[in-house]
Amino acid sequence: MSDAERWRELFGPVGDSPAMKLASASNDAGAGSGGTGRLKHSSGPWTSASGTADDLRTRAATSRSVLGRGHEGVAAGAGGLGSAAVLKSVLTSWEERLRAVRDECEQLKGLLLAVAKEMGESETGVKSSLKGVHVPGKADEKR
Known part of the structure; x- marks a missing residue:
């Protein structure tokens, strides 16, 4: 299809x-x-999603750092073992993935905040433009 x-x-x-x-x-x-x-619509969910993306960015960066520290000294301690080379390639792979997550979340955070700002400004603009519009029955109810 x-x-x-x-x-x-x-x-x-x-x-x-x-x-x-x-x-x-x-x-x-x-x-x-x-x-x-x-x-x-409202900007609330977009702002919240931006905060979540920022939290994930921070956690990815922290996890990458912790992962690297956890592998310090492994190469020296496992010298001569074939698994040391495999372990290093796995570490490199995970470091690249976590770096990509961090970078994407950084970009996503900004984009989500931009949507929240645009929606908030749009909402304010529409509300402001409608203040002068008379709606039959609405004004009469306030009297």
């Missing part, structure tokens, strides 16, 4: 109503829909 066929299967043919909808954006008041017709 091609990518285009997969998209059509999920979202339906062009022009038809989609086969899949976000529950939070649904106008359907049917059982279990939970939709309000309004898609809501």
Whole structure:
């Protein structure tokens, strides 16, 4: 199945109503829909995810350091054994993996924070632009 066929299967043919909808954006008041017709978002989960990425970055860096210290002196103590060379290649492999995790988490942290900032600014901008809009019934309720 091609990518285009997969998209059509999920979202339906062009022009038809989609086969899949976000529950939070649904106008359907049917059982279990939970939709309000309004898609809501906040920066909270994005900021939290950024913090988690930063924690993982820190732990990967720490683990890499601890792993290296744990292997100090192994080569001297296992001189002449074939397993010493294998152990060194395993160490190198894990150091590279942990370095890649650390670097990716560093990048991800910044990207997630950027999304949180963008969403927060967007939310503030929309809220500000709607202050002057009169909604019948809303203003009357406050009186």
